[in-house]
Amino acid sequence: MPVRAALVRAAGRALRLGFRTSAVDPAAVRSIVVIKPCCLGDLLLATPSLAALRQAYPHAYISLAVSSWARPAVENSPHVDALIDCEGFAGQRWLRWSAYRRFVTTLRAGSYDLAIVLDRSLFASLAAWRAGIPLRVGIDSGGRGFSLTGRVPWNQERHETDLYLDVMHAASVPVSVAGQPFYRPAAIHQMFADRVFEEWQLNDRGPVVVIHPGGGSNPGMKLEAKRWPATRYAALADRLVDTVGAQVVVVGHASDAPVARQMRMAMRHEGPDLVGQTSFGQLAAVIERGDLYIGNDAGTTHLASAVDTPVVALFGPTNPTVYGPRSEAGAALFHADACPLRERRALGAVSACPGCQCVKAITVDEVQEEAVRLLQTHVRARRTPTERT
Template identity: 50%
Template sequence: MTTPARGPRSFLVGAAGRVLGAVFPRRAVPEPSSVRRLVVIKPAAHGDILFASAALAQLRRGFPKAEITLAVGKWFTELAAGVPHVDRVLDAGSFGTPGRYGWKDVWGFSRQLKREGFDLAVVLDRSPKVAVAPWLASIPHRAGIDSGGRGFALTVRVPWDRPVHEVDLMLDVVRALGVPVEEPRLEFVPSADHLRYAGRLMQEWDLTSDAPVVIVHPGGASNPGMTMPSKRWPATRFAALADRLVTEHDAKVVVVGHGADAPVARQMRLAMKHPSIDLVGQTTIGQLAALLKRVQLYVGNDSLPLHLAVSVGTPVVGIFGPTSPAINGPYRAAGAALVDEQACSQTRAFKPGPLEACPDCTCIEGVTVDQAAAAAMQQLTTATAKRSR
């Protein structure tokens, strides 16, 4: 289901938050040397947790004496294990995953936090229920995003009052804590086992020749708590794009995704004129990251593998519709983010709150195969030139 549009309930939550914000006290930013235990709370979802990796690197530098814990929902601990600059991952269970938790989970998570004795909580989430948990845990310093009054329980509040990339919004929280931001980027570190697995896979499928390897992910846009099919470019267009890359660049095409992506991946592969390699449902997140690190290009929708490719330094072509590249796109990445200028993500006015896609959204179909092919071929030409040096 698509994230619900902003309605009366959202308005009332914001209004109540603004009233409570006048009651809850703010506090001065703590001295970095006084912070021994710091928790970053970003329960969901995959792409957002990768976005948080940029802030985590800055917090590590700004609070050098602190033990840094990353708290994520139970569905996202595998991903969090590969995010660097973290001493420990805390499994928050269902807490913070949209549609999967209630006030009982908020109380339970607050008890977890209280037992840990944190000095500072950094909340990189907009939900008032997420922001209230560290207050219930009596964590003295609580910094985070204040979306229309929803951050009332925070002692340092960073307003979300303008369209800005999600990564930069998180970095604004870091800045509010007095930490200068230097050369931010997304990061994910595959383990040695993941890298060995990717190497064996490249050998097994004969992907170590001079022919460029392109990973394509035609599915995605599905997380615990949210599914948005309107973020998926048609499978037949991915097929046409892949065929052109094979014909014009002699590329080897590898199709990836989790098990739920199998139907759309099959549709893409059946529509192709050239053979491709099917790895759908056959890699973990870490293994996929290691494989992405070895290839010349990634092409896909706005979903985890796109941002995973960015985090390991692989050029990307991302295709967007109801979400905006300026807010959710590949962050400081080599490559391109394509969106039709008439897409709802480009024409709607900014306002804090849940994403509002247009009814029965097909905006992503405004991106043509020719546009995607031109962007992909430009990246492959650049990659080929670098390899020949």
């Protein structure tokens, strides 16, 4: 264990002596705040927990503290009554103390009975304590959750969705909701996808394969080592066009434009390029209409799983056991032996060794094989606008 982590753990154990644990009495809970600042993929992985919370507390007022970056993942959630801005410290390496104090003030003004902290940050759990919230249940990562009244230790390799559900269980929430993330695009976003499919005549030909070659960048972390090479995505796309008649749609955030351009320039076949041209909801609708999604470990990949599209996810150096797709129509490709950090990956901060080559161990042949398998075993009836209404 690194020296810093050992010191934090020891300090947490000492400090927790000043905080008493207590069970949550559902009858005494009328207002709840869930603190999960970042990021898009993590919020999607938390959707089963939000559903379970609403089911357990149908009459409680539930707020969700989230950053503007991750807000699109939950802004239309039927399980949340209000969203609270926690900008300024969410996912940032350095706190903006003025913003943090405003956040604590906002929490205090809410007079919440229960805070559920789905974040490993010391500052997230401390904010609930400083706001005077009597019941505080959350993740205790390496001693950082010392101020919580209900601590769920993060001490084993466990899928992130299941870890969040463990926290819910500690908050007296019966975990009967399936742990599959979900997101449903609004009708207006489905109309956008309809136009894309009509303009490119995607409804009348082979399977639609949506590819996201970017990712690895958000307010809390920049880890471009998670990206499979753009030239390999190009080779894969051309092979799928040649072998199964696939129609390839390239998607991504505006920041993914350089890697998407590199992929497009290396391809022989043309197709829709929607990089930087969609909102979160529009992107979800396009992926939902597709027959298959392929991408790196990124928020867009979690979105594909959340809209129930078959997924081939490419991992390294992050761990698919913790972040991989949950459904039967999801495949995670990963070479654990390619990474010297594999023993730290599950419980330490996600990082990459110098010159990280983990994801590059995945070959084009491997991805093509999984893609074809999913296209053959999970044939989807493509919904037209008429069939949806």
